[in-house]
Amino acid sequence: MNLRMSAGPHFVARESTQTLMLDVIIALIPTAAAGVYLFGIRAAWVLAVAVISAVLAEFIWQKLAKKPVRVGDLSAVVTGLILGLNMPSEVPLWLPAIGSFIAIILVKQLFGGIGHNFMNPAMLARGIMLVSWPAQMTIYTLPVRVLGTTSVVPSPDAVSAATALIRPSAYSNYDLLIGNIPGTIGEVCKLAIIIGFLYMLFVGTISWQIPVTFVGSVALLSWLLGSDPLVAVLSGGVLFGAVFMATDYVTNPMLKVGHLIFGIGCGVIVVVIRKFGSYPEGVTFAILIMNTVTPLIDRWTSRRVYGTVKKHA
């Protein structure tokens, strides 16, 4: 009888890195589907190129660096998908490919692979592309199809339009919620994002702290500065960023109290950039800045250990 000797636990939870990533992918499906419906088949191509490039980049890197190939953990799929959803549907198709290579190789693998990157790969890649290819990255167009009854006229010929952030008055609150507006593939349909958020909350992928404090502080601060809080939340990428990018485990704080600080920090920076910066949107940079603050937040926050008197780290 050949028995395996090992310390407990002899059974572990079913959840693995792969199942967690799969849950994020499932949560992104409504958003991706809405994006493809609203912006047409072109959006599907962008997403496909982004995902395939991300997985390919990871695979090639791990092969060349003679590291264990971990594309099976699906984290590269998530990165590629989020990056694609962060682009307008009319980008030239080489851009999502380049973006995915930047995200996977420059941001993730060069820092040690999964778990070691200090900034969100999709986020930093988007930041780099926004600065490097500002024109291509902001070719926003009207949806080719619309959802429900609306005054928005769909335009199959990809008519350029300013992001809804610049002229929110052109759209009703219904349009902002359902996504009948110009924008990136993933950010427009807020309803789909909320469905994904609820799914991830339900299965326990993420907790409420970061999305709620992020969105809440954007709404509150915009209102204090005299803007319509509903428009501030629904017109840009706040919801998508708060639900899918600020919640990235690797680059946000460890403790729940740290999550509150992180979420509020993101919200404040978004409003500051929107109000006082030269970019109409600030979600990407807000999350990136807070990513870099994460180690500090982890250092500042601590819990009282059972049976001890609280000490400050």
Added chain:
Amino acid sequence: MSKLSFKGGVHPLKEIHEGKEATKSKPIRSYVPEEVCIPVDMHLGAPSIPCVKKGDLVKLGQVVAEAAGPRGIPVHASVSGEVLSVGPKQELFGKPSVCICIRNDKQDNWVELKKLGDVETAPADQIINAVRDAGICGMGGACFPTHAKMMLPEGKSVDTIILNGSECETFITADHRLMLEQPQRVVDGLRAAMRAMKVTKGIIAIEANKMDAYEAVSKAAQGREGVSMALLKTKYPQGGEKQLIQAVTGREVPSGGLPMDANVVVLNVATAAAIADAVTEGKPLIERVSTVTGCVNEPANLLLRVGTVVSEVIAACGGTSEEPGKIFVGGSMTGLALPNDSVSMTKANNCLVVVNQKDAAPKEVSPCIRCARCIEVCPIKLNPQRLNVLCEAGDLAQAKKENMLDCILCHSCHYICPARIQFPFKEAKEKIVARRI
């Protein structure tokens, strides 16, 4: 009814009802072995000293190894018959244990027993001695000599005894069945311990997944002086002493301290039943209920003689149903994997689980993704993720500063980790203590 609990923890194997389904409604069944091999080092502390030799005829309950020192406990023959051998035999932790093997003559010839009498009237000052003489140690798994726990050092005081019937570990239903079928023994044992320690408050704490046992014990406890009940949430490690004390009394055991530093003593319910037997009948601890489950044909709750060999236990349950890949004693969170099936069941072994090859296969470890699940579940509120990094880097001094020694080794972090990281905290704690870091 409100359920008491603590913050953190996990609900292991929730999807298969903690692995208890197969045995929770099986009545306790007595099994008499052909032969026993009783290790003299079952309990924590110095091993007992054998006082019989090969060829001796021993009676059931006769002392076969004497207590070593005031904190030691004697070992008793768990069958009557001929001593086959005395000497090093079984290896559990790398070095062989001295075992006393006895062939069972099936006569069950008892040695003469000295009883103290009813738990309410027996002389209180003799109870602790009776507990020691009966060879009783913590039957929840740790096997710390019970009389030593009941003798408080100068300057310490205890106002509450908690009987631990939480049985939060997976697979085990031995305490469940004991409480359900013999609640009187459990309550009697608590009363004996309360009188011996001059404690006026006794609380029997049971998890909510054993409502039938809770009701049976409640009924038996009715009208008993100072005894009350506590219903606990089904969660692991609810039965850990620190978590139990926190849930039931709201107190915390100070870092580095013992339950008595929170004025509490915790005893397992099976230990209490053994105390009752020692007082009312003078009966030593020669048998206990153990759950046998997993890949065996007839999962059961067996009343087993101490020292029954694992292979015989498995045969008593109809043999294995699949090729075993691992056999462990205890629950799946902290249970101890056995090197082979020729080792003995001890006073501490409340459960024996046979795992098939598939489930025994090692899980692939991948890098930490900082999901913080380990932090959320840590019942001590440590930061297992950071401690793991420190241990890997060899910075045990810093790990100690960040409360490494407060870890109770419950393995909740390891259980929940999606990257399957094997937090090396047992080794780290041992090194910190051994090297006086």
